[in-house]
Amino acid sequence: MSAEETEPLIDDAARQQHNEHVSPAGRRPLRSTLFEGRKGKVAAVSAFVVVVVVWWLSLLFVRTLLDGRGDDGEHWPKPGQHSTAGRLPVMGYNTWNYFACDINETVIIETVSELNSLGLAELGYKYMNLDDCWHEPQRSPDGFLVANRERFPSGMNNLTDTIHALGLKAGIYSDSGWYTCQMYPGSYQNEARDAKTFQDWGFDLLKYDNCAEPFDTVIREGMVGKFQRMSEAINDLALASGRTPLIYSLCQWGREQPWLWAREFGQSWRTTTDIGPAWSWMSDIINTNSFITWASDFYGHNDLDMLEVGNGNMTLDEQKSHFTAWALMKSPLLIGTDLRIIANESLEVLSNREIIALNQDPVVGTAISPFRWGINPDWVSNSTHPAQYWSGKSENGTVFMLLNTLDVPSDMFFNLTESPWIRAGRQYAVRDLWTHTDNGTAVRNFTARNVPPHGVVALLLRDVDDEPDGIYPPCAVLEWCTAENGTRYDE
Numbered sequence: 358m359s360a361e362e363t364e365p366l367i368d369d370a371a372r373q374q375h376n377e378h379v380s381p382a383g384r385r386p387l388r389s390t391l392f393e394g395r396k397g398k399v400a401a402v403s404a405f406v407v408v409v410v411v412w413w414l415s416l417l418f419v420r421t422l423l424d425g426r427g428d429d430g431e432h433w434p435k436p437g438q439h440s441t442a443g444r445l446p447v448m449g450y451n452t453w454n455y456f457a458c459d460i461n462e463t464v465i466i467e468t469v470s471e472l473n474s475l476g477l478a479e480l481g482y483k484y485m486n487l488d489d490c491w492h493e494p495q496r497s498p499d500g501f502l503v504a505n506r507e508r509f510p511s512g513m514n515n516l517t518d519t520i521h522a523l524g525l526k527a528g529i530y531s532d533s534g535w536y537t538c539q540m541y542p543g544s545y546q547n548e549a550r551d552a553k554t555f556q557d558w559g560f561d562l563l564k565y566d567n568c569a570e571p572f573d574t575v576i577r578e579g580m581v582g583k584f585q586r587m588s589e590a591i592n593d594l595a596l597a598s599g600r601t602p603l604i605y606s607l608c609q610w611g612r613e614q615p616w617l618w619a620r621e622f623g624q625s626w627r628t629t630t631d632i633g634p635a636w637s638w639m640s641d642i643i644n645t646n647s648f649i650t651w652a653s654d655f656y657g658h659n660d661l662d663m664l665e666v667g668n669g670n671m672t673l674d675e676q677k678s679h680f681t682a683w684a685l686m687k688s689p690l691l692i693g694t695d696l697r698i699i700a701n702e703s704l705e706v707l708s709n710r711e712i713i714a715l716n717q718d719p720v721v722g723t724a725i726s727p728f729r730w731g732i733n734p735d736w737v738s739n740s741t742h743p744a745q746y747w748s749g750k751s752e753n754g755t756v757f758m759l760l761n762t763l764d765v766p767s768d769m770f771f772n773l774t775e776s777p778w779i780r781a782g783r784q785y786a787v788r789d790l791w792t793h794t795d796n797g798t799a800v801r802n803f804t805a806r807n808v809p810p811h812g813v814v815a816l817l818l819r820d821v822d823d824e825p826d827g828i829y830p831p832c833a834v835l836e837w838c839t840a841e842n843g844t845r846y847d848e
């Protein structure tokens with residue numbers, strides 16, 4: 358039907374009256390005369406202005422509602438605001454653990470080349486992330502961050518172009534306060550401008566730190582609001598530019614329980630203060646994270662901090678335990694050692710395909726969790742002796758991680774059904790993820806013999822068959838084990 362056809366039909370008399378601005382008694386004009394004549398025009402303009410203002414105010418109101426930001430400046434998380442990027446933990450390299458402030462474009466490109474030539478990029482280590490100290494000490498006169506002219510003479514666009522041309526992605530670092538932790542300019546009150554700068558420079562990821570906190574009277578919001586600011590800047594920029602949002606990696610050292618709120622804003626959040634290259638850091642971080650494993654899943658991950666594999670004097674077993682725990686807890690895996698001189702054994706640790714496959718499981722996003730603490734009673738927090746017996750789901754079976762936190766070798770035993778992911782009455786094929794061997798079938802329980810000090814056993818158990826008949830007792834878990842006729846076996 359055309360617009361013409363929908364016009365009300367007007368008879369000739371009415372049309373006449375209408376044209377003469379006369380309203381016959383008992384009959385209303387079929388068309389309003391409101392907007393005709395000089396007064397009418399003024400009225401028309403005013404009405405138009407009123408309509409526009411009302412329309413604009415309602416848009417503003419709806420936006421305010423959607424933003425979750427009231428006039429009182431209160432912030433709260435916006436459900437579902439995470440980007441579509443970052444479904445799996447990020448894998449790559451970060452400069453801080455080895456180079457600290459001693460970074461420049463040569464080191465970055467050499468590292469990217471190593472990631473390629475050592476086969477690490479192919480294994481998934483795709484991000485080359487710059488940490489602190491890439492900056493000039495001051496913003497430009499018009500307020501923009503500037504790349505350090507001595508360290509990055511070719512500029513950031515050239516750098517990211519090269520990184521991308523070599524098949525990798527690029528990450529950069531900033532801070533939610535006035536300054537970074539090394540006192541370069543932070544992004545506070547410059548969030549939108551800086552997010553755009555990073556995107557314009559070609560970066561794909563932003564690590565966002567927690568130093569140089571503005572005074573309470575300036576900030577008037579908590580940790581959540583402070584990190585929400587950059588999240589909003591990233592989201593707005595993605596909407597405006599139509600480009601993939603920067604992956605947002607929150608780094609506020611686990612302060613104020615980011616595992617409860619950071620998923621709304623970014624793809625990972627640090628859970629602890631800075632890592633160091635020794636076993637005491639590993640066991641401490643594992644201990645803290647043993648209580649919050651539930652927080653990791655697709656799109657949001659507890660970040661156990663950058664890897665120290667290859668640094669300090671950790672034994673090979675300690676490096677294996679470190680890598681296994683990080684990978685299976687679904688932490689980002691960011692290498693932090695000098696790849697130009699990495700020892701073969703450390704490279705092999707970082708290159709364990711079977712462990713990496715679990716970190717990058719496309720089907721199961723959740724982390725392993727402890728099912729028994731071992732040395733300590735369950736749920737006891739102990740940074741020297743964290744939980745020892747862990748399990749979790751995976752695309753290809755049930756994963757077990759056994760950690761020997763003692764300084765001497767030990768045998769480690771568990772009943773299969775201690776793990777919630779194991780079925781009673783079944784037997785399981787055992788795959789050892791460090792020796793890369795199939796180790797027969799486990800029925801009811803498993804013992805790992807002679808696990809080295811601070812060492813790890815990582816197993817993948819695949820359900821293969823019913824357990825053999827006649828195994829006694831009839832239930833692996835004796836509590837209330839009862840025959841159909843009511844006979845109890847646990848008394």
Ligand code: GAL
Nearest residue numbers: 453488489538539566608631
């Ligand atoms: C710390 C952060 C480290 C590193 C360092 C740079 O706050 O936890 O990972 O980024 O700042 O100054």
